[in-house]
Amino acid sequence: MVIGAGIGGLTATRVLADRFERVVLVESGVLPAVAGPRDGVPQARHVHGMPARGARQLEELFPGLRAELTAAGAPLFDHGLRASTTVFAGLVPRARAGVQAQCFSRDLLEWSLRRRVVEQPQVRVRDRSPVTGLCWSRDATRVVGVRLSGGEVLDAALVVDASGRFSKLPQWLVEAGYPRPAVQVVDAGLAYATMVFDAPGRGFDALQHMNSAPDLPRGAFVVHVEGGRWMATVFGAGGDHPPTDEQGWREFAGTLGNADLDALLASATPVKGAGIHGFKRTENRRYAYAAIRRWPRRLVAIGDSVAAFDPVFGQGMTVSVLQAEALGETLAGADDLDAVARRAQRRVAAIVRTPWLMSVSEDLAWHHYRERGTLPLWLRPVFWYKRRLIRLVVADAEVFRAFLSVYHMVRSPAALVGPRVLAKVCFRVPRLGPVKTATGSDGARQNSETVVPRLRGAEAKGGRACRKPNRSG
Numbered sequence: 001m002v003i004g005a006g007i008g009g010l011t012a013t014r015v016l017a018d019r020f021e022r023v024v025l026v027e028s029g030v031l032p033a034v035a036g037p038r039d040g041v042p043q044a045r046h047v048h049g050m051p052a053r054g055a056r057q058l059e060e061l062f063p064g065l066r067a068e069l070t071a072a073g074a075p076l077f078d079h080g081l082r083a084s085t086t087v088f089a090g091l092v093p094r095a096r097a098g099v100q101a102q103c104f105s106r107d108l109l110e111w112s113l114r115r116r117v118v119e120q121p122q123v124r125v126r127d128r129s130p131v132t133g134l135c136w137s138r139d140a141t142r143v144v145g146v147r148l149s150g151g152e153v154l155d156a157a158l159v160v161d162a163s164g165r166f167s168k169l170p171q172w173l174v175e176a177g178y179p180r181p182a183v184q185v186v187d188a189g190l191a192y193a194t195m196v197f198d199a200p201g202r203g204f205d206a207l208q209h210m211n212s213a214p215d216l217p218r219g220a221f222v223v224h225v226e227g228g229r230w231m232a233t234v235f236g237a238g239g240d241h242p243p244t245d246e247q248g249w250r251e252f253a254g255t256l257g258n259a260d261l262d263a264l265l266a267s268a269t270p271v272k273g274a275g276i277h278g279f280k281r282t283e284n285r286r287y288a289y290a291a292i293r294r295w296p297r298r299l300v301a302i303g304d305s306v307a308a309f310d311p312v313f314g315q316g317m318t319v320s321v322l323q324a325e326a327l328g329e330t331l332a333g334a335d336d337l338d339a340v341a342r343r344a345q346r347r348v349a350a351i352v353r354t355p356w357l358m359s360v361s362e363d364l365a366w367h368h369y370r371e372r373g374t375l376p377l378w379l380r381p382v383f384w385y386k387r388r389l390i391r392l393v394v395a396d397a398e399v400f401r402a403f404l405s406v407y408h409m410v411r412s413p414a415a416l417v418g419p420r421v422l423a424k425v426c427f428r429v430p431r432l433g434p435v436k437t438a439t440g441s442d443g444a445r446q447n448s449e450t451v452v453p454r455l456r457g458a459e460a461k462g463g464r465a466c467r468k469p470n471r472s473g
């Protein structure tokens with residue numbers, strides 16, 4: 001039994017179908033028969049980037065998925081060549097990175113997965129069926145099913161909670177006499193606002209304008225998705241939230257001073273009826289389920305239900321998929337179902353660890369700057385390193401490639417502290433010169449017009465590459 005038909009729930013269902021004769025996927029909302037918006041996943045209205053690692057794992061679980069998405073009109077491209085990337089140190093010059101990226105709406109991805117999951121003869125999907133609680137063995141050591149909102153009880157040999165960021169699992173555990181799970185929350189005070197446009201094709205298929213603590217809270221993600229449409233999310237951290245009316249949204253986007261974004265928006269017409277959607281519940285939240293000494297038998301939690309991340313880092317879907325796969329592997333090697341849950345929960349926690357550190361190390365800065373106006377001593381070296389690394393990303397193609405491979409979760413963050421990168425970060429960081437963002441839609445011309453920081457031996461104090469946002473905007 002799987003609770004929740006999001007990315008985690010769909011992949012878990014796919015994996016469980018290899019092991020069980022019958023898998024029931026229960027979803028509280030309505031699941032549309034076509035690719036389209038649905039309740040239950042308000043985040044789907046916003047740009048969802050899929051790192052290459054997640055795409056690879058999904059392709060293994062759902063062979064042919066990439067080709068199907070491509071046929072549906074989702075652009076597939078080399079990230080280094082077809083993405084316009086701006087960091088605080090300026091526009092990153094385009095260079096082949098060997099990392100494939102694909103842009104699609106979350107609606108299309110979910111629908112493609114859902115269609116394949118439903119086709120499996122072992123799988124039964126029940127939408128409009130909110131789970132209101134777990135059913136327990138008499139001694140409450142084992143989960144034996146779920147209770148639906150109408151009071152109906154569904155028995156299950158194994159229950160997977162994939163009900164997302166707002167999962168009620170902590171409450172269900174407490175009701176059954178378990179200790180309240182420890183939770184860590186790190187909130188960067190980030191909010192998204194997203195519009196969808198019709199616009200002609202440009203020299204890029206994705207645009208990333210990254211924010212940077214503490215003085216550049218604003219950023220943007222734009223993706224060219226199926227149907228030739230453009231999905232554009234602007235965001236602000238540290239409480240600097242984007243408006244959700246069109247004029248305010250456009251003004252906010254304009255404060256980024258990103259010429260690629262400005263040119264796209266100048267030629268873009270908002271899709272009728274698509275509206276502007278905001279999202280504010282973006283805090284990092286991690287439950288320490290694996291630390292509960294007597295974890296219930298036959299219960300596994302995955303995805304955002306266990307750890308939800310600041311979405312700027314685009315890790316959530318990949319983490320969910322990796323966790324579902326780990327559950328499948330744990331099940332494949334197990335004779336005793338009673339022993340599976342605890343083992344699987346530990347693997348789920350291990351998968352969360354690195355993405356959590358990546359997300360939280362940045363967001364702690366927003367948190368500390370907001371609360372105390374400065375960074376704690378222990379975080380300063382991390383930030384010193386990170387800022388120098390980002391400056392190198394603009395100036396050094398090798399560092400950019402390493403950075404992208406970590407961003408796409410193909411390599412571990414250790415790749416960014418290996419001897420070559422470490423030496424460059426310590427001794428060869430470029431001076432921050434005058435850097436302007438690209439103009440026009442032709443990639444080659446953009447790069448030739450970009451003033452790239454020159455490599456120098458020592459770090460120099462300099463002006464910022466991106467216009468500081470107008471905080472009153």
Ligand SMILES: Cc1cc2nc3c(=O)[nH]c(=O)nc-3n(C[C@H](O)[C@H](O)[C@H](O)COP(=O)(O)OP(=O)(O)OC[C@H]3O[C@@H](n4cnc5c(N)ncnc54)[C@H](O)[C@@H]3O)c2cc1C
Nearest residue numbers: 004006007008028040043048049131164303304311316317
């Ligand atoms: C604004 C925003 C942008 C994001 N951008 C990215 C991105 O670019 N890249 C990325 O990888 N990740 C991104 N994420 C994260 C990503 O959405 C999630 O990590 C991913 O969807 C995996 O979540 P999940 O399957 O655990 O839960 P969800 O996808 O949230 O699915 C949970 C499902 O459970 C259902 N449900 C909830 N309660 C019940 C119940 N009681 N009974 C039955 N069903 C229930 C819900 O209706 C929903 O269908 C973003 C998140 C946000 C908020």
